Amino acid sequence: MSGTETPASGPGEPAEAVDPERERPQEEPSAEGRGLPVPGRRFALYTALVGLLVFYLLPLHSGIMTAFADQASGLPYAPPAPSDATLSNWQNGFDIVRSGMTNSFLFVIPATVLSAFLGSVAAFGLTKLSWRGQLGVLVLFVAGVFIPYQSVLVPLRQFWSTMALEGSLKLLASNLAFLPIVSGVLFSLGNHADLIELSVTHTAYGIPICTVLFRGYYFTIDDEILEAAQVDGASMFTVYRRIIFPLSKPMFAVTMIYQFTNIWNDLLFALILVEDSAQHVATQKLNETLGSFATDFSLVMAAAFAVAAPTIILYVLFGEQFAEGITGESA
Amino acid sequence: MLRRIASAFADLGSRFHGGEEAPGTEEEPSDPVTDGGTPAAASGSKRPLRHRDWVRALPFWLPPFLLVLLFVYGAISWNFVISLTGWEGLGEPSYSQLDFDMYVQFFEQVYDGAVERLNGGDTQIAEYNAFVNTFKLLIVFTVVSLGVGLGLAVLIDRGIRLENTFRTIYLLPMALSFVVTAILWRWMYRFDGGVINELLTAVGLGAFTQNWLGDPQFKLYAVIFALTWQFSGYCMIVYLAGLRAIPDDHYEAARVDGASTLRMYWRVILPQLRASTTSAAVVLMVFGLKAFDFIFVIFGGATPGPSADIMPILMYREAFGRTNWAYGSAVATILFLMALGIIAPYLYTQYKRGDL
Numbered sequence: 001m002s003g004t005e006t007p008a009s010g011p012g013e014p015a016e017a018v019d020p021e022r023e024r025p026q027e028e029p030s031a032e033g034r035g036l037p038v039p040g041r042r043f044a045l046y047t048a049l050v051g052l053l054v055f056y057l058l059p060l061h062s063g064i065m066t067a068f069a070d071q072a073s074g075l076p077y078a079p080p081a082p083s084d085a086t087l088s089n090w091q092n093g094f095d096i097v098r099s100g101m102t103n104s105f106l107f108v109i110p111a112t113v114l115s116a117f118l119g120s121v122a123a124f125g126l127t128k129l130s131w132r133g134q135l136g137v138l139v140l141f142v143a144g145v146f147i148p149y150q151s152v153l154v155p156l157r158q159f160w161s162t163m164a165l166e167g168s169l170k171l172l173a174s175n176l177a178f179l180p181i182v183s184g185v186l187f188s189l190g191n192h193a194d195l196i197e198l199s200v201t202h203t204a205y206g207i208p209i210c211t212v213l214f215r216g217y218y219f220t221i222d223d224e225i226l227e228a229a230q231v232d233g234a235s236m237f238t239v240y241r242r243i244i245f246p247l248s249k250p251m252f253a254v255t256m257i258y259q260f261t262n263i264w265n266d267l268l269f270a271l272i273l274v275e276d277s278a279q280h281v282a283t284q285k286l287n288e289t290l291g292s293f294a295t296d297f298s299l300v301m302a303a304a305f306a307v308a309a310p311t312i313i314l315y316v317l318f319g320e321q322f323a324e325g326i327t328g329e330s331a
Numbered sequence: 332m333l334r335r336i337a338s339a340f341a342d343l344g345s346r347f348h349g350g351e352e353a354p355g356t357e358e359e360p361s362d363p364v365t366d367g368g369t370p371a372a373a374s375g376s377k378r379p380l381r382h383r384d385w386v387r388a389l390p391f392w393l394p395p396f397l398l399v400l401l402f403v404y405g406a407i408s409w410n411f412v413i414s415l416t417g418w419e420g421l422g423e424p425s426y427s428q429l430d431f432d433m434y435v436q437f438f439e440q441v442y443d444g445a446v447e448r449l450n451g452g453d454t455q456i457a458e459y460n461a462f463v464n465t466f467k468l469l470i471v472f473t474v475v476s477l478g479v480g481l482g483l484a485v486l487i488d489r490g491i492r493l494e495n496t497f498r499t500i501y502l503l504p505m506a507l508s509f510v511v512t513a514i515l516w517r518w519m520y521r522f523d524g525g526v527i528n529e530l531l532t533a534v535g536l537g538a539f540t541q542n543w544l545g546d547p548q549f550k551l552y553a554v555i556f557a558l559t560w561q562f563s564g565y566c567m568i569v570y571l572a573g574l575r576a577i578p579d580d581h582y583e584a585a586r587v588d589g590a591s592t593l594r595m596y597w598r599v600i601l602p603q604l605r606a607s608t609t610s611a612a613v614v615l616m617v618f619g620l621k622a623f624d625f626i627f628v629i630f631g632g633a634t635p636g637p638s639a640d641i642m643p644i645l646m647y648r649e650a651f652g653r654t655n656w657a658y659g660s661a662v663a664t665i666l667f668l669m670a671l672g673i674i675a676p677y678l679y680t681q682y683k684r685g686d687l
Contacts, residue, residue: 049486049497056501056560059515062526066518075533076518076526118395125391131384137396138687139678144403146613146674148620150646151667152406154413154660158424159406204402207395236387265508267624272651283510287628290514294631297518308511315506319499322506323568 067093067301093289093302099278100285101307107195107281108263111202116255118203119210120248124240126211127218128226138215144208153272156201160273166193194274198281201273202263210255213328217251218244250321257318258325261311282307407667414660421654433661453637460637461645464551465669468622468641472555472562473615477608479559480566485596487567488574498571502564509624516557517629520544544629547638554626554639562618566611573607574600613677620670623647642666 062077067089069080079085126138169190176183189196221244229239267283274280280288286307293299315322414433418424437458444459454460483501487494504512519526520543528540543553577600585595623643626635633648642662650659681687 045486045489045491049491052483052486053497053500056504056564058526059512059519059560060503063515063518076521076524076529118398122392122395125388125393129384129388129391131388133385135682135687137392139682140404141396141399142678142687143674144399146617146670147403147407148617148643148663148666148670150620150623150643151410151663151670152403153410153647153663154650154656155406155409156402158409158413201402204398207399208403211395236391240391261506265510267508267510267627268621268647271627271647283508283624286508286510286514290517290628291631300514301518304511304514308507311506311508312503315503316499319502323498323502326505326565327568327572 063301064305066298067305069298089298089302090306093299093304094306096289096299097282097285097303097306100280100282101310103192103195103279104264104282105310106192107199107202108260111199111206111263112256112259114199114203115206115210115259116252118207119212119255120214120245120252121240122207122211123214123218124244127215128221128223128239128244129236141208141211144205145212147205149205149268153268156269157272160197160201163197165197166190169193192279194276194279195281197273198269201269202266206259206263209328210259213255213258213325214248214251216328217248221247253318254321254324254328257314257321258328260314261322264311407664410660410667411664414657414664416657418657419655424656433658434665436658437661437665455637457637457640457645461640461642464638464640465620465642467551468555469616469619471552472558472619472622473612475555476559476563476566476615477611479563480611481570481604483563483567484570484574487571498564498567501567504561505564507561509622510628512557512561513625513628516553516560517544519557520553547636550636550639554622554629557629558619558622558625562615565618566615569607569611570604573604577603609677609680613673616673617670620666642669 058077065079066076068085068087070084070086070088122141126134126141167190169186173183173186173190176186225243226239229243234242265283267287270281270284274284286303289303290300412426412429413424415429415431416424416426417428417432440456440458441462444454444456444462447454447456448459487497487501491497507515522528522540522542522545525543527543531537531539541549543549581599581603582595585599590598620643622641626639626641626644627633627647630636630639633644633652635644643666646659646662646666649655649662678687
């Protein structure tokens with residue numbers, strides 16, 4: 001990945017450019033360099049690669065085939081017979097999970113943006129300024145990446161039920177009835193209280209990984225730019241806003257793609273926090289679909305692909321950034 | 332990546348002195364005498380400058396830190412306190428009497444299960460099964476995924492055409508939700524008309540068809556196989572970065588010595604991938620603990636049966652299924668300690684090597 005990631009990194013990053021000689025021989029396919037002298041073995045190599053390709057695509061392929069079949073009766077991995085082929089599963093499957101997908105977008109987007117932003121400022125405070133006790137704070141951030149969610153579930157449920165977000169928002173809304181617009185907004189927020197809880201929760205648990213990702217990136221930004229700005233008397237806020245933030249755009253892409261995928265894909269927090277069935281999110285809806293239509297695999301498959309579509313589209317468009325995000329996890 | 336961060340960090344320590352001394356940067360000019368320039372010396376000095384940096388950094392890291400402190404560390408602590416109570420049912424916890432009863436109960440169950448197991452035969456004690464299966468899952472899943480990922484990385488690294496396409500497809504399953512992949516694999520593993528059994532029959536291996544998700548013998552391994560499918564692409568990416576960092580002359584030197592390709596990888600290349608292996612293994616174990624979603628969906632709830640039960644599932648079932656909140660919290664704390672047992676040594680060695 002190191003060969004191709006370079007363009008994604010911003011300007012002023014000399015660290016990326018340290019080993020150009022090392023990368024160059026890679027650019028033209030050279031069997032020699034990596035110890036494969038016999039050209040006849042190339043055939044075996046490509047056979048293995050294609051075989052693995054089939055293995056990785058097979059579950060997806062047979063899933064799609066099934067979703068196109070009226071009755072999942074033929075071979076599960078073969079295209080359905082023309083008489084059996086239908087598009088209705090896709091329509092029905094999407095209809096079932098549509099409200100869940102809307103809810104997911106409503107909570108995933110704010111959580112993605114917020115966790116990326118907070119991770120970015122935290123990383124800035126922990127990278128571009130050196131101060132005592134930094135290491136302790138940093139360790140708590142990094143360790144936060146690896147926390148098993150089970151160890152916070154019971155307190156989370158307690159915490160949010162104590163907060164009584166829905167009731168408070170609606171009470172506030174009725175007290176502010178003389179301000180119709182404010183009151184209306186608050187009431188509507190009250191109706192989405194579970195999603196707000198979910199969004200805040202995911203933001204908090206996303207901050208550690210975002211901080212780690214941004215921190216790695218900020219080390220590559222040349223300090224001389226910051227020094228120059230400070231010579232001009234710029235405050236740290238101005239430095240962040242004018243220099244760091246614009247330079248962070250490629251990293252924001254990486255972090256936000258990573259976070260969107262993670263948060264969209266999560267089921268566990270939603271199971272714990274979202275009780276109101278009108279607010280059930282996409283993964284929850286999909287799980288329920290499996291529960292109630294277990295025998296109609298074609299329908300369940302179509303619904304599954306509808307739920308997977310946003311992350312698949314992101315992955316196809318920004319695969320490089322996604323890869324960069326997941327390797328940052330091992331920091 | 333870690334090494335890059337480390338060197339940048341060392342750099343930063345020395346550069347910072349230069350930076351702060353720039354004229355006009357500070358309202359009160361800093362002491363022009365520079366000290367050692369190492370990060371340790373920088374943070375160790377007690378000049379007002381350091382204090383000022385601390386204050387100036389505060390608005391940036393403190394708000395996110397407080398959120399993390401509250402939601403992560405506050406919640407973990409609260410969870411521990413709840414596990415010391417006897418809280419169950421619909422009421423609120425009472426914190427008046429705290430003891431380790433729940434932990435004693437858990438390990439007694441594990442012990443009883445082990446005894447039953449030693450006396451021959453299976454045990455139905457969920458704690459024992461979940462405890463053992465968690466280790467089985469973590470170890471087998473990690474080892475197999477690392478192996479497959481290394482294989483993929485070595486193949487991809489041989490200067491192939493369409494490298495990007497292959498890489499993208501091998502990594503694709505990682506972009507999917509556990510809920511989606513569980514549904515896909517339920518279809519793959521189905522006894523009647525599932526993809527795997529149909530394929531086995533088609534190539535004349537009909538004798539090997541199994542009830543993959545029903546037979547206690549195969550359940551856990553079926554889960555591990557599917558998880559490997561989902562996460563080996565991640566290992567590939569990590570190993571690929573590691574392989575690309577090895578200079579070409581190491582390969583050439585090994586070939587001049589007459590080493591076969593296999594021996595070259597085993598003797599020369601693999602030892603240099605140790606850092607990649609460690610960090611990938613740590614992340615994989617964490618993914619393994621998050622496999623809750625997958626097992627929950629593929630077995631249709633928190634009761635996968637004794638042979639596929641793992642502690643994250645047991646925790647959910649006890650707390651949210653049976654409202655044994657304190658007991659669930661105790662299981663959760665044990666899980667947290669297990670995760671800590673994986674992360675703490677890792678972070679410590681990173682710190683020792685100056686990679687943190």
